Amino acid sequence: MDKMQNLSKNQQIIFDLIDKSSEPMKAYSILHNVQKKGIKAPLQVYRALDKLVEIGKIHKIESRNAFIACHNSSCQVSKATAFSICEICKKVTEISSASLSKYLTNFKDKDGMKYSKYNLEFFGLCKKCR
Amino acid sequence: MDKMQNLSKNQQIIFDLIDKSSEPMKAYSILHNVQKKGIKAPLQVYRALDKLVEIGKIHKIESRNAFIACHNSSCQVSKATAFSICEICKKVTEISSASLSKYLTNFKDKDGMKYSKYNLEFFGLCKKCR
DNA sequence: TTACATAGTGTTATAATATAACAATTTAAA
C-alpha cells in the first residue's frame, strides 16, 4: 500500500535501473541491462515490473509499452496517473497537477458512475522540440 | 479529416467486423474472423487498423491492445479519446462528455504547455458488475 | 490519353512483447 515496503532483490535491481534512466524503459531493454546481475529471463523482469507497478513505484506508459519510475509522491499508487509524451523526442513526464487529478478523480459519467482508477496520456511537442 | 471518405476493401471488411462487435476486438481475433474473406496475414489487418485509427473510424484501447469502432460523432478524429473500462466484464465504452473533453483539451501543464492529443482510460465497475 | 504520384494489396519472414507451467527457495506471520 505504501511505497516504503522493502523490495526483493530482483525488484530492487530493476527499480534502480528504471529510476536512474532518463527515459521510459522497455522490458527487454531492462532485461539486457540486468543480465550481468543474474536476471536472465523475461519472466523475472515481468514479475518484478508487475509488482513495482502494483505498489506504485513505477508506472507503465501504455502507448509505449515502457516503464518509468514514479516521482510524484502524491500519486495514488498507480490508481490515478497522467503523463505528457513528446511525439518527437519521446520524452515522457509524469504530470502532477492537483486540479487535474481532482477533476478526474471526481469525474462522473452520464450514468453517474465514478471510477476507481484512470490513466491519461497527453501527446504534443515538448519545449525543446517546438 | 472527415469520416466520410471511402474505405478500401480490406479497411471496409475490418471496420464492419469491429463495428458489429459488442466488445473491443484484438488484431489476431480480427484476422481469424476475416480469413474467410481473403485476408490472410497479420500485416493486412494491422495496415487496415492503422488507417482506420488514423481517420478516426476506430480507436485503440491501449491498455487492452484492442480496437473499437467510434460512435462518437464529436470525437476529434482520434485526437481526444476517453473510455470507461469495467475491470470485471471488460466492457469498454467511449465517453462522450463535452465538459471532460473541454477540460482536457484546454489543460495546460506547469510550463504552460498545451497538448494536441490525449487518451484517457477510466477503470471501475460497470452497472451490471456492481 | 499518358504519365506520374499516392495509396493499397499480398506474401514471407521475423521482431518485440508477454504469459504458462512447474519446481525450488526465501520471507514473514501465526
Next chain:
DNA sequence: TTTAAATTGTTATATTATAACACTATGTAA
C-alpha cells in the same frame, strides 16, 4: 516452529506487431 505467502529460477510458448519486397489499383494533371 510450523505454515502460508511471496519470490525466484527455468524452459517453453503465446501474443502482438513490423520489416522488406514486389505488385496493383486509384486519382490527378499535363
